[in-house]
Amino acid sequence: MFCNSELRGIEKHLGAIEELGVRPVAISVDTPEVSRALRQKEGYTYTLLSDPKAEVIRRYDLLYPGAGENGHDIARPAEFLLDASGVIRWVNLTEDFRVRARPEQIIEAVKVLR
Amino acid sequence: MNKRQNWYLRVGFLLFPVSYASYFLVFARFPVTRDIPWVNFLLFATGFVLLFFGLRRAFAQPQQYRGKIAGPIASLVSIFVFAFFCFSIFHQTRQLPASTGAPRIGQKAPEFVLSDTNNEPMSLSSLLSTPLATSHAPPKGVLLVFYRGYW
Numbered sequence: 001m002f003c004n005s006e007l008r009g010i011e012k013h014l015g016a017i018e019e020l021g022v023r024p025v026a027i028s029v030d031t032p033e034v035s036r037a038l039r040q041k042e043g044y045t046y047t048l049l050s051d052p053k054a055e056v057i058r059r060y061d062l063l064y065p066g067a068g069e070n071g072h073d074i075a076r077p078a079e080f081l082l083d084a085s086g087v088i089r090w091v092n093l094t095e096d097f098r099v100r101a102r103p104e105q106i107i108e109a110v111k112v113l114r
Numbered sequence: 115m116n117k118r119q120n121w122y123l124r125v126g127f128l129l130f131p132v133s134y135a136s137y138f139l140v141f142a143r144f145p146v147t148r149d150i151p152w153v154n155f156l157l158f159a160t161g162f163v164l165l166f167f168g169l170r171r172a173f174a175q176p177q178q179y180r181g182k183i184a185g186p187i188a189s190l191v192s193i194f195v196f197a198f199f200c201f202s203i204f205h206q207t208r209q210l211p212a213s214t215g216a217p218r219i220g221q222k223a224p225e226f227v228l229s230d231t232n233n234e235p236m237s238l239s240s241l242l243s244t245p246l247a248t249s250h251a252p253p254k255g256v257l258l259v260f261y262r263g264y265w
Contacts, residue, residue: 005143007261018246021254025241027228028263036231038264049228049236056226061215062260075260076210082223082256086242089255091219097262098142098207099149106257113255 004042006077006100011044013103020110022081023047029054029074051075081109089113120172120181126164127188130195133157137203151203158196165189223258 010017010024017024025047030038035048051057057075068074079101081090090109092101137154141147147154169189172181181188217223227237241256 005145005148006259008143009145010257010259017257018248021246021249021251022257023241023246023253023255024257024259026259026261028261030263032229032231032233034264039231047236047241048231050230051226051228056224056228057260059224059226060217060260061213062211064211064262068263074262076213077262078213078216078258078260080217080223080258082242082258084242084252084254086223086225086238086256088217088219088221088223091216093213093216095210096208097210098203100145102145110255110257 007044008042009100009103010046010106011042013107014046016107017103017110020107020113022110022113025049027051027056027075029057029068029072079106081106081113083113117180118178120168120179120185122164122168123172123181123185123188124168126161126168127192129157129161129164130192133161134195134199137199154199158199161192162196165192 007026010026014024023046026044027049028035029052030048030050031052032050035050038044039048054063054073054075057063060078062075062078063073064076065073067076077094077097077100079090079092080088083089089112092105094100133154136157137151141151141153165185165188168181169185171179172185176182223238225238227235230236238256241253243252245251246253
């Protein structure tokens with residue numbers, strides 16, 4: 001619910017984000033099949049990636065152990081903005097999973113890249 | 115002995131579950147009502163005001179209005195619902211791991227390869243170099259959004 005409000009916000013502002021030259025990519029522990037279903041249901045057009053074993057999530061130290069359905073490990077919400085060379089230019093690690101980066105905040109951060 | 119229904123109590127009591135559920139079903143979808151749940155607090159406040167007047171008339175005019183027994187019980191349950199709402203959204207949602215080892219500003223984001231929704235492997239370097247569909251130029255940046263998943 002909280003995540004989808006964020007993903008939906010990105011979809012809604014996708015034009016503005018891509019206009020600024022940024023490619024949004026969303027990552028979760030969902031399998032490609034589940035992500036495809038979410039994509040179809042919500043109409044997301046940007047890239048959704050699957051990390052079912054949470055390997056990348058662990059490498060980024062974003063694992064939220066046991067917080068998913070039936071005690072599955074999931075990712076804590078987090079946003080990273082990388083420049084063209086892959087260097088991180090902006091990070092948002094919320095302390096409250098209700099409160100996410102708003103699209104306007106992301107667009108502000110993206111402007112730093114230019 | 116035909117007492118009147120105490121609608122203040124009934125409506126006030128009903129507002130509590132409505133307010134609780136509406137946050138998760140409706141208001142959490144929009145950042146304006148999500149980050150600070152002011153709409154839900156307004157609904158709770160209205161519920162408390164109605165319960166207060168309902169209780170007052172149940173006790174001040176017990177011959178006329180119902181609710182001397184049900185009213186206090188409903189009020190207690192309502193207080194519990196309100197307290198649980200506050201606990202859910204101000205405590206439970208803040209139990210996130212600290213992620214002190216997460217990559218920081220100025221560091222290079224660790225490379226990865228993950229499957230997209232077509233089961234095609236996608237690497238971070240290819241995401242950084244593949245031209246955008248809109249501009250036909252490589253992106254100036256990539257926004258990585260980690261999320262919980264479908265639930």
